[in-house]
Amino acid sequence: MEQQVLTSAKRKRGEHDTQVIYERLRREKAADYYTVLQSLVPTLFPKATRSKIIEETVRYIKHLEGKLDFLKQQQRVQPAQPLQLTQRNPTSTVHLAMSRDMALFSMSFTSRPGLLCRVLQVFETHFAGALTATIISASGISWITVTACEVGASVDRIKRDLMAI
Template sequence: MIAKEKGRNRVSEEEEVGKLFMGIMEGYKDSLIPPLSEFNPLIERTNCEKGSSSSKKRDRTEASEIKSVQNERNRRGKMAESYSVLQSLVPSLFPIPKPSRERTLTETINYLRSLEQEKERLEGLKSSLLQKPVLSGCTTYLMNPSVTASLCNGVAFFGIQLPAKRGLLRKIAKAFEKYHAEVLEVAIYVNDHGMLTLTGTFMVGNDGAFVVEKIKKEILIL
């Protein structure tokens, strides 16, 4: 009897729980049933933490890539600027709109070598002028007129020695202008004995050898 009574009580409790659950769920649709995460905050928090960590790592990677790209752009920009400066300094590159980097470096090396050679030549010329003895009793010191020139990649280096006289520089300038030689740099010196020395660098173009010879002849007859 006692066992039967306990069985009926258990069935009655189960029925009441079932009715209570059905009453709670009666107003819900499938789309309104709360997700499992609402019943388990620990799962939601863990997923959020994982997502946040992954997002931060991805952000750091993207920032590093952006910085690397920017650094590379800056490096290339500085290199391009350096090549532009070289092009503006080397006379043989003036007529070329966009020379290759290989051409720019080659012409720069050749130009530096030609400058070194011209420097040595001018230093030798200066030494010879300083070592020339002055004849005693003479009031003037005249040397034979001379015009020397060297040519490299369309650029000519002139060394001119002439007795100084009125209008000489203007005539020399006209000789260069006549053959369209562009002046890049000129130095002029007149010593105590009335001898004018002019050294200069000139752009003479593709017909450099022809132009140089013509200018030398023009100046020697001044």
């Protein structure tokens, strides 16, 4: 009988130890999740409490949902009608097709050394990102196309400077 009591006491202690181990693992896992949340939310300080982590995470998710709704509304708005302009002078022609913040410049010039560098310098001067540029030269004429982004309000100045080349 005494041996049975000891065995059942050991069994209870063993069950208790197992529960303690599982609880410790659960707390470690929760701590890891709080650390991950804290690293994902930009407005949290390194020593934030758990309640602050949850509060800021909820606020940040609501902020992102609002941003997503705004972007979805912008997508529903009718796309801007493309703007197309052509300007000519005796030695060059500049065609411009523009939609939103993207622009395609198609130009023809009398061929001369350093022409492409001067064209690209115009875009750099006006902080317009040139995404692609191609040049074809034949029979004393050079055709250059440049696809640029972030041209914005400087499109008229870019066109004017290109015509001056």
